[in-house]
Amino acid sequence: ETGVTQTPRHLVMGMTNKKSLKCEQHLGHNAMYWYKQSAKKPLELMFVYNFKEQTENNSVPSRFSPECPNSSHLFLHLHTLQPEDSALYLCASSPGLAGYEQYFGPGTRLTVT
Amino acid sequence: QQQVKQSPQSLIVQKGGISIINCAYENTAFDYFPWYQQFPGKGPALLIAIRPDVSEKKEGRFTISFNKSAKQFSLHIMDSQPGDSATYFCAASISNSGYALNFGKGTSLLVTP
Numbered sequence: 001e002t003g004v005t006q007t008p009r010h011l012v013m014g015m016t017n018k019k020s021l022k023c024e025q026h027l028g029h030n031a032m033y034w035y036k037q038s039a040k041k042p043l044e045l046m047f048v049y050n051f052k053e054q055t056e057n058n059s060v061p062s063r064f065s066p067e068c069p070n071s072s073h074l075f076l077h078l079h080t081l082q083p084e085d086s087a088l089y090l091c092a093s094s095p096g097l098a099g100y101e102q103y104f105g106p107g108t109r110l111t112v113t
Numbered sequence: 114q115q116q117v118k119q120s121p122q123s124l125i126v127q128k129g130g131i132s133i134i135n136c137a138y139e140n141t142a143f144d145y146f147p148w149y150q151q152f153p154g155k156g157p158a159l160l161i162a163i164r165p166d167v168s169e170k171k172e173g174r175f176t177i178s179f180n181k182s183a184k185q186f187s188l189h190i191m192d193s194q195p196g197d198s199a200t201y202f203c204a205a206s207i208s209n210s211g212y213a214l215n216f217g218k219g220t221s222l223l224v225t226p
Contacts, residue, residue, distance in 0.1 A: 002158065033213060042115070042218040043202065056213060067149070090156050097213060101147065104156030 003027040006091050012111045013081065021076040021108050023091030028110035031097050032074040034066060035090040037107070044092070049074060050097055081112045116140060117205050119217025126224050132190040134220045136203035139184065143205040147214070148177065148188050151200045160201070161188070193224045 004025045005083040013019050025032065034046040048056035049068040063085075065077040075089055094100040119136045126132045136146075148164035163170045163177040163186065170177045176189040188199055201220050204214040 002156065004156070031213075043216040045213055045216075048213050090158070097210070101159045101162065102214060104149075104158065106154070106156050 002094055002103045002105065004091060004103050005107035006089075006108050008108060009106065010109045011069075011111060013078070014113055015081060015083070017081075018077070018079040021089055021091075021110075023074040023076075023105055025072055025074075025091075025103070025105075027093060027095075027103060029093040029095050029103070031094045031100075032068060032071070033092040033094075033102065034074065034076050035092065035104075037088040037090055038086075047076075048097070055097070058081055058096065078109040078110075081110075083112050086110055086112045115218070116141050116215040117203060117217040119203050119220060121220060122218065123221040124223070125170065126190075126193045126222065128193065128195060128224055128226050130193050130224075132193045132224070133189075134188045134201055134203070134222070134224055135185065136187065136205075136217050137183075137185045137217075138205050140205070140207070141184065142207045142210075143215075144208050145206045146177070146179065146186050148175075149202040149204065149216075151202065151219075157202055190222075193222075195224045195226055198222055198224050 007022045013082045031050045036044040047066045067075040090107045091105045093103040094102045148160045150160040151157040151159035174191045179186045200219045202219045203217040206214045
């Protein structure tokens with residue numbers, strides 16, 4: 001185990017649903033990340049939080065809404081998603097930003113029907 | 114814009130052989146180069162990392178070779194084993210820059226018995 005947990009591990013949702021992904025890290029890290037991993041595509045960085053403040057938003061559609069209530073928890077709120085949003089969503093944390101190892105959770109496999 | 118280019122996309126190696134994965138970058142300010150290993154159903158995990166003050170780093174059967182002038186770095190897996198079959202990602206970042214890791218597209222490695 002990496003010390004980063006994600007729930008749920010699998011999620012199937014319709015395009016009109018609203019759901020949330022949860023990430024929790026038990027490592028005392030200050031930075032947390034959301035990545036999207038699609039088949040045959042590189043890891044796509046979505047959002048970065050450092051000390052609960054969002055530092056990066058890589059042109060992610062507004063149907064994805066992150067929330068970081070504290071340094072240990074990160075949420076990704078989903079609403080009115082599209083089938084092309086089906087992917088593995090990975091959460092990661094690190095002691096600080098650049099130059100540090102990132103610890104990844106196991107991911108949430110999302111299927112949008 | 115892909116800041117780290119990785120090749121090959123897939124690789125098949127016989128057991129006992131050497132697996133070589135290459136990455137190239139353009140930003141000369143990068144100073145942290147990690148490699149991540151990802152097994153199916155798991156998030157990526159740090160395998161080995163190097164900083165540009167050394168040209169090579171070895172950990173067990175895994176070696177990173179770094180060529181600063183060519184702006185290239187590579188992962189060598191000696192005596193490859195079927196258990197090494199996974200997807201490998203290279204990455205690069207600028208320490209203390211406030212920016213997260215830039216990942217390559219990944220290499221799917223299959224080691225045949």
